[in-house]
Amino acid sequence: MERKTKVIAEEGKQYLTITREFDLPVELLFKAYEDPEIVSQWMGTKVIKLENKQHGSWQFETSDAKGNVVFQAHGTIHEFIPGQKIIRTFEMLNAGFDVQLEFLEFEKLTEETSRLNIHTVYKTPALRDEMLKLPFAYGINMAHDRLQEVQAQFIR
Amino acid sequence: MDLRRDVFQAIADPTRRAILTLVAIQAMTPGAIAEQFDSSRQTISKHIQILTECELLKQEQNGREIYYHFNPKKMKEIADFIEPFRTMWDDRFNKLESIMKKYKTKK
Numbered sequence: 001m002e003r004k005t006k007v008i009a010e011e012g013k014q015y016l017t018i019t020r021e022f023d024l025p026v027e028l029l030f031k032a033y034e035d036p037e038i039v040s041q042w043m044g045t046k047v048i049k050l051e052n053k054q055h056g057s058w059q060f061e062t063s064d065a066k067g068n069v070v071f072q073a074h075g076t077i078h079e080f081i082p083g084q085k086i087i088r089t090f091e092m093l094n095a096g097f098d099v100q101l102e103f104l105e106f107e108k109l110t111e112e113t114s115r116l117n118i119h120t121v122y123k124t125p126a127l128r129d130e131m132l133k134l135p136f137a138y139g140i141n142m143a144h145d146r147l148q149e150v151q152a153q154f155i156r
Numbered sequence: 157m158d159l160r161r162d163v164f165q166a167i168a169d170p171t172r173r174a175i176l177t178l179v180a181i182q183a184m185t186p187g188a189i190a191e192q193f194d195s196s197r198q199t200i201s202k203h204i205q206i207l208t209e210c211e212l213l214k215q216e217q218n219g220r221e222i223y224y225h226f227n228p229k230k231m232k233e234i235a236d237f238i239e240p241f242r243t244m245w246d247d248r249f250n251k252l253e254s255i256m257k258k259y260k261t262k263k
Contacts, residue, residue, distance in 0.1 A: 004246065004249070004250075005242055005245050005246040005249055006242075007238055007241060007242040007245065009238055018245055020245070020246075020249045022249070022252075022253050022256075023253060023257070024253060024256050024257070024260075028256045028259065028260055029252075029256065031256065031259070032252045032255065032256050038255060038256070038259070041251070041255050042248055042249075042251040042252040042255055043248065044248075116249075132238055132241045133241075134241070135240040135241045135243070135244040
């Protein structure tokens with residue numbers, strides 16, 4: 001299968017681009033970013049607040065099975081043009097990554113397909129690379145957990 | 157038992173990371189590697205086996221001795237940290253797409 005999501009992150013730069021084409025009309029793609037309930041479904045996080053307007057703000061929160069908050073993020077919305085564009089800030093709480101600026105462009109390709117371009121600007125190239133490594137580090141942790149499970153089976 | 161090894165599993169262990177660091181500087185025999193650690197030779201040998209299985213280390217016969225070399229090509233795969241980031245977004249967007257397709261038919 002062709003890879004639909006492209007990530008371009010040039011070395012030494014403090015920005016990156018994520019591009020994805022969808023088998024969805026652009027209105028539906030935009031709706032997935034606009035509707036708090038739908039956002040929470042595909043992002044896998046609780047949407048505390050999502051004010052889709054200029055000068056509005058948003059707030060996400062994820063808890064584990066025990067109810068401990070494991071992820072918190074927030075930001076403000078700078079520009080909101082339905083079906084076309086969202087400009088917003090994004091910051092994870094207690095993560096030390098500082099604020100990032102996101103430009104989301106929703107593009108109509110055909111009646112039934114669309115494209116999303118996300119251009120994200122970080123404070124420094126180093127912070128961008130740290131952010132890129134997050135899922136990588138998560139992968140290592142997962143592998144480590146899997147290893148421990150395997151080891152636990154041996155002990156039993 | 158034969159576990160399918162992947163590089164991420166391999167580098168999840170601190171001893172194995174230490175072995176990689178050593179061998180990256182110069183090719184070494186299993187004995188020379190084991191001397192650097194307090195663990196038993198057998199334990200270190202097991203770690204070397206895992207690193208070899210996932211191609212982070214390469215064996216080379218030199219006379220009677222086997223030398224282990226570091227395989228930078230495999231390490232580059234790990235260093236290519238954009239891939240997990242891309243996969244994460246790809247998964248999210250796949251989910252978005254299927255949710256919205258259902259949403260569309262519901263309407």
